[in-house]
Amino acid sequence: MNQKALKTLEYHKIINMLLQHASSPMGQELCRQLTPSDDLNVVRGMQRQTHDALSRLFRKGHISFGSARDIRPSLKRLAIGSSLNQSELLSIASLLENTARVKSYGRHENADTAGDSLDPLFDSLEPLTPLSAEIRRCILAEDEISDDASPGLRQVRRSIKASGDRIHTQLNNLINGSLRTYLQDAVVTMRNGRYCIPVKSEYRSQVPGMIHDQSSTGSTIFVEPMAIVKLNNDIRELELKEEKEIEIILATLSQQAAQYTELLQYDLENMVELDFIFARAGLAMEMNATEPLFNTDGIISLRKARHPLIERRQVVPIDLTLGEAFDLLIVTGPNTGGKTVSLKTVGLLSLMGQSGLHIPALDRSRLSIFTEIYADIGDEQSIEQSLSTFSSHMTNVVSFLEKADRQSLVLFDELGAGTDPTEGAALAIAILSHLHQQGIRTMATTHYSELKIYALSTEGVENACCEFDVETLRPTYRLLVGVPGKSNAFAISGKLGLPDYIIKAAREQISEQDESFEDVLTTLEQNRIAMEREQQELEKTRAEVEALKSQISEKQEKLTSQRDRILQKANEEAHAILREAKEYADQTMRDFQKFGKAGISVKEMEKRRSDLREKLDQTGKKISVKPDPRPVSNLKPKDLSIGDSVKVLSMNVKGTVSTRPDAKGNLFVQMGIIRSKVNISDLQLIDEPVITGGGMSRTGSGKIKMSKSSSVKTELNLLGKTVDEAVAELDKYLDDAYLAHLPSVRIVHGKGTGALRKGVHAYLRTQKHISDYHLAEFGEGDAGVTIVTFKK
Numbered sequence: 001m002n003q004k005a006l007k008t009l010e011y012h013k014i015i016n017m018l019l020q021h022a023s024s025p026m027g028q029e030l031c032r033q034l035t036p037s038d039d040l041n042v043v044r045g046m047q048r049q050t051h052d053a054l055s056r057l058f059r060k061g062h063i064s065f066g067s068a069r070d071i072r073p074s075l076k077r078l079a080i081g082s083s084l085n086q087s088e089l090l091s092i093a094s095l096l097e098n099t100a101r102v103k104s105y106g107r108h109e110n111a112d113t114a115g116d117s118l119d120p121l122f123d124s125l126e127p128l129t130p131l132s133a134e135i136r137r138c139i140l141a142e143d144e145i146s147d148d149a150s151p152g153l154r155q156v157r158r159s160i161k162a163s164g165d166r167i168h169t170q171l172n173n174l175i176n177g178s179l180r181t182y183l184q185d186a187v188v189t190m191r192n193g194r195y196c197i198p199v200k201s202e203y204r205s206q207v208p209g210m211i212h213d214q215s216s217t218g219s220t221i222f223v224e225p226m227a228i229v230k231l232n233n234d235i236r237e238l239e240l241k242e243e244k245e246i247e248i249i250l251a252t253l254s255q256q257a258a259q260y261t262e263l264l265q266y267d268l269e270n271m272v273e274l275d276f277i278f279a280r281a282g283l284a285m286e287m288n289a290t291e292p293l294f295n296t297d298g299i300i301s302l303r304k305a306r307h308p309l310i311e312r313r314q315v316v317p318i319d320l321t322l323g324e325a326f327d328l329l330i331v332t333g334p335n336t337g338g339k340t341v342s343l344k345t346v347g348l349l350s351l352m353g354q355s356g357l358h359i360p361a362l363d364r365s366r367l368s369i370f371t372e373i374y375a376d377i378g379d380e381q382s383i384e385q386s387l388s389t390f391s392s393h394m395t396n397v398v399s400f401l402e403k404a405d406r407q408s409l410v411l412f413d414e415l416g417a418g419t420d421p422t423e424g425a426a427l428a429i430a431i432l433s434h435l436h437q438q439g440i441r442t443m444a445t446t447h448y449s450e451l452k453i454y455a456l457s458t459e460g461v462e463n464a465c466c467e468f469d470v471e472t473l474r475p476t477y478r479l480l481v482g483v484p485g486k487s488n489a490f491a492i493s494g495k496l497g498l499p500d501y502i503i504k505a506a507r508e509q510i511s512e513q514d515e516s517f518e519d520v521l522t523t524l525e526q527n528r529i530a531m532e533r534e535q536q537e538l539e540k541t542r543a544e545v546e547a548l549k550s551q552i553s554e555k556q557e558k559l560t561s562q563r564d565r566i567l568q569k570a571n572e573e574a575h576a577i578l579r580e581a582k583e584y585a586d587q588t589m590r591d592f593q594k595f596g597k598a599g600i601s602v603k604e605m606e607k608r609r610s611d612l613r614e615k616l617d618q619t620g621k622k623i624s625v626k627p628d629p630r631p632v633s634n635l636k637p638k639d640l641s642i643g644d645s646v647k648v649l650s651m652n653v654k655g656t657v658s659t660r661p662d663a664k665g666n667l668f669v670q671m672g673i674i675r676s677k678v679n680i681s682d683l684q685l686i687d688e689p690v691i692t693g694g695g696m697s698r699t700g701s702g703k704i705k706m707s708k709s710s711s712v713k714t715e716l717n718l719l720g721k722t723v724d725e726a727v728a729e730l731d732k733y734l735d736d737a738y739l740a741h742l743p744s745v746r747i748v749h750g751k752g753t754g755a756l757r758k759g760v761h762a763y764l765r766t767q768k769h770i771s772d773y774h775l776a777e778f779g780e781g782d783a784g785v786t787i788v789t790f791k792k
Contacts, residue, residue: 046356
């Protein structure tokens with residue numbers, strides 16, 4: 001892939017983001033070296049590794065590869081028989097210990113978990129635990145060897161300690177004895193690795209021994225007394241023996257490590273490779289990216305793709321296709337409208353995908369393998385364009401035309417800009433036509449209307465635009481494929497306050513054909529907006545219908561299940577009753593047989609027969625289903641008045657009389673929103689509860705009833721309200737219902753998060769005029785409805 005495209009599309013910034021997710025220096029180096037590949041198998045393999053690593057991150061969390069230091073120089077020294085120092089051996093131990101952790105991380109949690117592409121890398125890791133444990137046992141730190149590393153080292157260090165104790169004893173006797181007056185300080189110090197005492201310079205001759213140093217002022221000299229010279233020599237010999245023992249220990253550890261140089265090499269390489277793979281997965285998790293599907297047919301299909309270098313909360317996702325119905329896409333629209341971002345998104349996501357990185361787009365997005373991506377994208381937002389700018393762009397175009405083929409992707413930003421508009425548009429059309437004829441996938445942005453017409457009139461070429469809201473003078477950054485962008489210069493100028501007469505004069509300067517073309521684009525834009533709104537309404541309606549279907553299906557399943565349980569219980573009860581009756585009859589028949597043999601009287605046998613008949617009758621009553629008796633109405637026309645509350649017996653529904661009965665006894669009854677014609681024989685007068693007090697009216701029969709009772713409903717719907725709003729409305733409703741002498745009411749609060757239900761129940765607990773409240777039974781609303789019963 002050419003370096004200019006990588007730089008133009010800011011591929012290096014993606015690499016910098018990737019580096020943040022690699023935990024080892026060598027893993028970071030692999031990230032720096034990552035470049036797009038044009039081998040389909042390689043790309044798919046890397047994408048599969050990234051996908052599998054991302055799945056493991058979601059299941060098990062992150063894993064560190066930070067101890068994977070570069071031990072390759074140490075391994076080379078081991079190969080030629082050299083000994084390693086303490087630091088090098090500790091690096092090997094750290095690598096092996098981290099290898100053990102990574103291998104444990106790579107194991108599947110259970111046998112049913114399917115394998116993935118990373119299993120070979122995890123399986124090939126060899127922790128070599130005995131070697132790392134031995135190194136850790138012998139070497140405590142880079143400058144400290146354990147006393148237990150070898151018996152010889154332990155013995156030497158014991159001898160050094162014993163000699164040191166003897167020296168301190170003799171020096172303390174000297175300091176506290178005859179030499180006390182000659183000393184600058186009563187302390188023991190070290191000079192050149194030997195024990196000394198500080199002597200005043202004027203008493204040099206009074207303290208026999210070897211001078212090793214003096215103070216900066218010359219007032220103090222550091223003397224090694226002759227009495228401890230031999231002891232100091234003994235310690236020095238012991239220290240040399242200690243160094244030799246340490247060399248032997250390091251050599252032994254190096255020999256042990258040398259037996260596994262090949263395995264250590266494999267561990268290092270696999271750890272670095274896993275670090276590189278999991279860095280790609282970590283970047284995918286950060287970007288909320290998905291694995292793209294790859295092809296070699298030049299087809300790009302991005303679904304809700306986002307530019308990875310723009311803040312996720314600010315970037316507007318785009319949908320884009322290229323390479324199927326058309327291989328040339330021309331994007332038009334106003335400045336700062338998102339054209340360049342759309343262009344860079346396509347190019348950068350293609351580079352990321354071919355590098356084995358997931359892309360920030362919805363799943364099932366498709367990318368093609370391109371051998372080269374050519375991008376001519378610069379900052380063309382300034383009006384100060386010079387010949388040098390045009391020449392620079394045209395130099396890029398010339399190089400693209402020489403090298404591009406059917407396996408290339410070409411991206412142009414503001415093609416033909418920087419020169420005379422007429423000539424620039426003609427050049428742009430000629431360049432794009434040449435690329436289109438060769439079947440090269442191309443995407444270009446432009447301001448020229450000539451290119452819009454070219455796209456409309458040429459097969460295999462498609463228009464696209466970045467949407468612009470003229471009302472707010474702001475771009476929406478939405479990419480609309482199939483719609484040419486409209487020039488909004490006149491509309492924007494008018495919104496910004498340019499006088500109408502100037503805009504009118506400007507319109508007169510453009511040709512009738514151009515004006516007609518802009519009118520067509522305006523109509524297309526209006527139709528598109530209308531269709532989008534209709535589509536949104538259809539989607540909303542479809543979602544509501546699907547939700548209702550799901551609810552009905554769920555209710556049907558519950559009813560079916562409930563019916564089956566009821567039938568099963570009824571069958572079990574019926575079988576039990578019949579079994580009991582059969583056993584009783586069998587016992588009675590056995591008794592009859594005994595009675596015949598025993599000569600029992602006929603009267604006694606008749607009594608037992610009567611008992612059997614009574615028992616069978618009781619059994620028949622238990623298993624028979626009694627129909628509900630239908631109430632009989634005895635109303636007469638004179639008993640009814642308009643406004644009376646009645647019950648329609650055939651439908652078991654309450655209503656209000658709307659008209660007087662005719663000669664045949666038919667009248668109209670208002671039942672909620674339904675007004676139906678019924679016969680007087682199907683009605684039953686409802687007697688309202690008689691109360692006294694204010695707010696009362698007199699019924700037609702002379703009874704006093706509360707006027708509000710006819711308007712208070714038996715159900716209150718609180719769906720969609722906050723807890724505070726619901727409690728305020730519930731308080732007024734319960735007062736009205738109680739004064740209306742309703743025995744019970746239904747409070748509909750829905751299920752949802754349960755917050756509204758808790759608020760309603762908390763309020764109901766404080767009401768003294770409520771005797772009971774409970775959630776509705778199955779089929780009456782379940783946990784979404786509360787039944788409230790008032791005190792009588």
